[in-house]
Amino acid sequence: MAFVEPLITKMQSIGALDDKDRALIETLAVNPKRLTPQEYLLHQGDHPTNSVIVLSGVLARFQELPEGDRQVVSFHLPGEMPDLHSLFIGHMDHSLVAITEAVVGQVPHDELRRVVRESATLMGLLWRETLIDAAIFRQWIANNGRRGALAGTAHLLCELMLRARSIGGLRSDGSWPMPFTQQQLGDALGLSLVHINRTLKTLREANVAVIERGVLRVLDWDELKRIAGFDPAYLHLKS
Amino acid sequence: MAFVEPLITKMQSIGALDDKDRALIETLAVNPKRLTPQEYLLHQGDHPTNSVIVLSGVLARFQELPEGDRQVVSFHLPGEMPDLHSLFIGHMDHSLVAITEAVVGQVPHDELRRVVRESATLMGLLWRETLIDAAIFRQWIANNGRRGALAGTAHLLCELMLRARSIGGLRSDGSWPMPFTQQQLGDALGLSLVHINRTLKTLREANVAVIERGVLRVLDWDELKRIAGFDPAYLHLKS
DNA sequence: CGTGTTTTTGAGCCGTGTCAACGATAGTGG
């Protein structure tokens, strides 16, 4: 029961749950699993028979490209279900790995199908979660495509801050313990390690956003959003 | 009834339909609408109350970025539902426009909800379609990110050829009447018009793929796939 | 305190963008 708390929080951040739906979620058989940093949960090519809920920590999905490069396609905070899509498309076209120490809850596909069958609301919310996932992908296409390095980086930082805030992940001073290395950020933005470093330096020297000892602090929200051309509507958060 | 034929073809290209499901699809109220090239069907910011099926022609979705640039996030061939996501996320974070002359069938969200409620198979297939959409987005993130101009372009051509083939859109000689301008391809791949032109020239001079008078012909499939690092699994086509 | 990882910086190069012009093609009206 406590296991599904992050999922309930997440569902409520993107929609409304009544008592019946909440009770139904709590009937899910959730099998917890602890992950160490860099540990793979799924490999490209796998055909999983369950999906996972991130209970704590941060995960990432990425593709390995022929020349050995990595393309990170998403980051996942507690409450999210990074491989919910495997419910309807069996083949994994990417890998799923823990960024930090993490705990995930494994839920058999049959269990999810049962919940989806019994509650139109939960079906809608789970479907909705995969659609928001897709909306984020669209922004990342733009981050990697038409937005330049500075705008793309700023956009990613905006997004992560809002997503972290929506699940109550910010510190009381509004900063966020961002767990990514600059290499991982570069792999998400299609930038080299050296260049993401210089881009972050630009943001730092403009007093817009600072990362110190792994903690991200946004000093000038309006300016960060302006640089990014950021419109939060695509995250479809209620707040 | 004839209106939903492309949708049935599409559904069968990514899954199985029985007679009952086919009959259910044919009960959908489909309101056809004719579009001229460049005509907008939906604008960024809209809140549509129906989704559309592409009946003929090709559509594209794109975001307008602050500096006036465009990021194309997807192309849509007959049978696809380019704004199916609006069933569960109301706000459009991008625009939908006709590339060619096209006919779409408008289906009210209520109608889709009815079908989803009545058939678990169709719910699964429609959800699956949005998930394949997302899988394509992931590849486009890589196209715009870690893949270079040549590999990204080759990857997009591979994808389009397979998608066109899966709905019977190729000519008998295996070529495909590709309706995009080089500007539009560039907007999809995050490349300038000049550079996409040079990239296509490279493919042409290597006798890998040629676009003549708007018709794409792949001369050396293996080589094109090799350049792209293409693995078709993410399209989840049955054939 | 030592070792491995991550961040930072410099120097030089290369892929891709920009600017500009011309050529090819298709559609339009006389």
Place this chain on the structure above:
DNA sequence: CCACTATCGTTGACACGGCTCAAAAACACG
């Protein structure tokens, strides 16, 4: 059927953003 026009494709010259290589500094951990 041809001239006219608009759009699209092609090419060259040059600039610049971002990459690579390399090394040092800062940090994390045992």
